[in-house]
Amino acid sequence: MTTIPAGRHQYILSLIEENGTVNVGGLAEELSVSELTIRRDLDQLAKKGLVERTHGGATARRNLPIEPDYLQKASEFPLEKAAIGAAVAKMVEEGDTLYINSGSTTLEVIRCVAALGKKLTIVTNNIDAPWLCKEFEHIRLILAGGVYRPRSHSVSGSLSSLLVSEVYANKAIIGVDGFSPTAGLTTPILEEAETTRAMIEHTVGKVIVVAASNKIGVVSNFKTISLDRVDVLVTDKKGGQLMDQIETPEGLTIVIADMQE
Amino acid sequence: MTTIPAGRHQYILSLIEENGTVNVGGLAEELSVSELTIRRDLDQLAKKGLVERTHGGATARRNLPIEPDYLQKASEFPLEKAAIGAAVAKMVEEGDTLYINSGSTTLEVIRCVAALGKKLTIVTNNIDAPWLCKEFEHIRLILAGGVYRPRSHSVSGSLSSLLVSEVYANKAIIGVDGFSPTAGLTTPILEEAETTRAMIEHTVGKVIVVAASNKIGVVSNFKTISLDRVDVLVTDKKGGQLMDQIETPEGLTIVIADMQE
């Protein structure tokens, strides 16, 4: 038996693949190392997104294997994001061409929208979108080009706008880092803001902004557009309460995504 | 037991193939050399992309989370492709801007080129490239946009050419499905041919074609360009033998990628 960490990791993964779960004590005995070492192994595998850590062991993970820090962000408000994704999916109609920008919330939107089974064209700068859509014949996916940004799993910048300037969509689904009545939509990355703005400018129909409650009232670094171009805000229950306290602009529809549903 | 490096390398590879992992101490004892020598062996194999180096040993190279059929294709000539990738990496210089089209061989090129540690700009339509480059700060990766094609893990078509028409590279590294003195470079997909042609037309330096022996003399469906625009062909040993029988065009340099090296 190999005595190197990587060998243990492989073995643990194969065991999880087979049984669905593993427990710390059993592995420690079987591999003749301390339980502490096993815990560290499992933590490392969990950080890579290969297993799901549980009390006393680990279980198989079904979702995408994606980057740890991104994974963490993606699982920040999983229920809220899933609810928002489902709510947006209801607004999409057969034949739509959708602009969808990058972000963990909009990735969830892509997942829900693609699962509808409707014929759609999705134009996005999210690098994970191909992975989600690879099996769906009914989705025509157009990826924006541009400079790759690992941290945000996206491409952006002026080269992205080049493609966007040639495509017109009838709906835009936009995730933001800040949603504020005064500052409008804001993001922490200049290039992302530019690409998102280009998307909105080339949308002839409704602009739908998705934002969980932790984005409401927040102002990030770079402005995308002001709120008057936004038609619909899809948020969670808590976000709806926050919006009640704010003076909502004219013509903005607020949709509360129900998590119980 | 032979004591030459290449012999050890082959033995180590076979052992990894069989067990999934090897450890430094065990190999050193088994092969009667110092652990330092084993480490150097593993480092060399890792540099060629044949194994994955870990603390204490090495493991079989992790596979990308990619489609089965693509995976199968990618592992068709793994040693040849790794050798070709390493050979191309030697031709790349600090500061280069590279066009690299899609395909399993060129993906291997990206892996080798990215591992060099040199500051580079890579422009590609291969959707798996971000995954390979996500940890490399020294690589600026520009992804071409366009319509996503799941089967080939790429984006292509006229929207891709839009971005390509704005970027000029000083080297192009092109994978093909057919390499023929009479028919030139050919691929089975029209859009891919268009995107590849655009890349070559926007390259001011050398055009390097990579093709394992199973592509030499083959004619696929759609022509990319004729051979007179190709400066270098990088192929494997068997491919070199095939090229000897063919009348090589003027000005075409043929590089044989050595697998033992």
Added chain:
DNA sequence: TGACATTTGAATGTTTATGATTGTATTATA
């Protein structure tokens, strides 16, 4: 033969992995 490149091993200081210890958090059971 001599100059040179390649391979190998030794010596060095550094990084990583492991296990013991302590106290805290979580789960199970009465």
Added chain:
DNA sequence: TATAATACAATCATAAACATTCAAATGTCA
């Protein structure tokens, strides 16, 4: 809900693996 058992997190010391540099042995070519 209270309590015991288990799993955990945090810290430290030790050991193993590592990177780096140098020098010796080996092979190659002129």
